[in-house]
Amino acid sequence: MFVKTLDMVSFRNHDHLSMTFGEEMYRLIGPNGLGKTNFLEGIYVSMTGRSFRTNALKEVITFGEEYSYLASTVQIDAFDHKMELTVKEDGKHYMRDNNPIKRAKDYGRGLGVVVFEPKHLQMIQGSPSGRRSFLDDMLRMISPAYDESYSGYYHVLYQRNYVLRKLKEPSLLDVYDRRLSAYATVLLKERLRFLKRMAPSVSKYYEIISGDREILEIRYKSSFPVMRIEDLESEFYESLKSSRESDRERGRTGIGPHLDDLSFLLDGVEAKKYASTGQVRSIVLALKCLEIERVDDFLGSAPVVLLDDVLSELDDMRRDVLLSEIKGQCFITSAEEINSLKQRSTAIDLNR
Numbered sequence: 001m002f003v004k005t006l007d008m009v010s011f012r013n014h015d016h017l018s019m020t021f022g023e024e025m026y027r028l029i030g031p032n033g034l035g036k037t038n039f040l041e042g043i044y045v046s047m048t049g050r051s052f053r054t055n056a057l058k059e060v061i062t063f064g065e066e067y068s069y070l071a072s073t074v075q076i077d078a079f080d081h082k083m084e085l086t087v088k089e090d091g092k093h094y095m096r097d098n099n100p101i102k103r104a105k106d107y108g109r110g111l112g113v114v115v116f117e118p119k120h121l122q123m124i125q126g127s128p129s130g131r132r133s134f135l136d137d138m139l140r141m142i143s144p145a146y147d148e149s150y151s152g153y154y155h156v157l158y159q160r161n162y163v164l165r166k167l168k169e170p171s172l173l174d175v176y177d178r179r180l181s182a183y184a185t186v187l188l189k190e191r192l193r194f195l196k197r198m199a200p201s202v203s204k205y206y207e208i209i210s211g212d213r214e215i216l217e218i219r220y221k222s223s224f225p226v227m228r229i230e231d232l233e234s235e236f237y238e239s240l241k242s243s244r245e246s247d248r249e250r251g252r253t254g255i256g257p258h259l260d261d262l263s264f265l266l267d268g269v270e271a272k273k274y275a276s277t278g279q280v281r282s283i284v285l286a287l288k289c290l291e292i293e294r295v296d297d298f299l300g301s302a303p304v305v306l307l308d309d310v311l312s313e314l315d316d317m318r319r320d321v322l323l324s325e326i327k328g329q330c331f332i333t334s335a336e337e338i339n340s341l342k343q344r345s346t347a348i349d350l351n352r
Contacts, residue, residue: 037308
């Protein structure tokens with residue numbers, strides 16, 4: 001798949017931008033403040049209905065304007081999909097192939113886009129939220145059941161936390177606990193199943209990228225004890241019940257997939273504590289290559305790849321491995337020209 005056309009009106013610092021593209025690799029070179037990341041964000045939002053930079057989509061509206069408008073044409077297997085999105089202070093309006101769409105998840109269904117930005121390089125040694133986001137973002141794109149349960153889980157989690165903080169209607173907790181347990185079961189089972197399937201591939205990519213024979217292992221760290229996967233829903237429900245008092249004191253839910261974590265090990269040694277900078281970057285690259293592969297496998301078409309100022313953070317070897325894994329359209333931003341990109345990419349001028 002690839003983005004054929006893109007129109008942006010009052011999007012971040014872009015008053016009006018209209019461009020056409022082919023299936024190749026593009027580069028945007030220039031200083032900070034030019035709007036390079038905003039441009040990539042516009043592509044992402046036009047394809048998914050969500051931003052990779054903020055949960056409050058109204059932030060993309062240019063200061064002083066009433067709305068932001070995005071329109072793109074995305075081609076998949078010789079068929080063009082017309083995507084339109086209007087963002088206002090009081091809400092969003094989605095259109096796909098001239099039909100109104102209610103939810104972002106339905107708007108972006110079947111479209112694949114993978115983002116790689118500098119913060120991802122901190123994933124291994126950073127906070128658990130970054131590692132959860134990596135797993136969640138990938139699974140939401142390739143598993144409709146996961147995407148549905150993810151939205152439901154966080155909606156019920158918000159309601160449960162509200163009751164805990166306000167100490168109102170304690171009887172509602174039982175209702176929320178049962179609903180939360182059902183959603184949590186789907187999330188956890190999908191995560192564990194995916195991690196098991198992806199283990200050989202991510203180890204293969206790590207060996208290719210690093211040139212080392214170390215075994216890369218990913219372990220799932222649950223915030224509550226899982227005794228039997230078959231009894232997961234009932235076990236989670238009982239754990240929620242037993243933690244209600246402590247949750248009331250904290251004003252929030254203290255267990256669940258929203259607090260789980262991933263641990264990366266090289267030959268059994270925890271990478272977060274002991275891996276070198278080169279090893280950490282090799283792990284992150286292996287994960288990103290895996291993400292591109294899985295989205296391609298699921299959709300049957302290579303995803304659009306957005307590389308936001310990350311190539312300058314990589315050495316020549318790791319840079320070449322990453323670029324070789326990109327089979328379709330790609331947009332790359334950088335503050336300075338990268339010689340190895342000149343022969344394999346087309347320059348984009350945002351000032352034209």
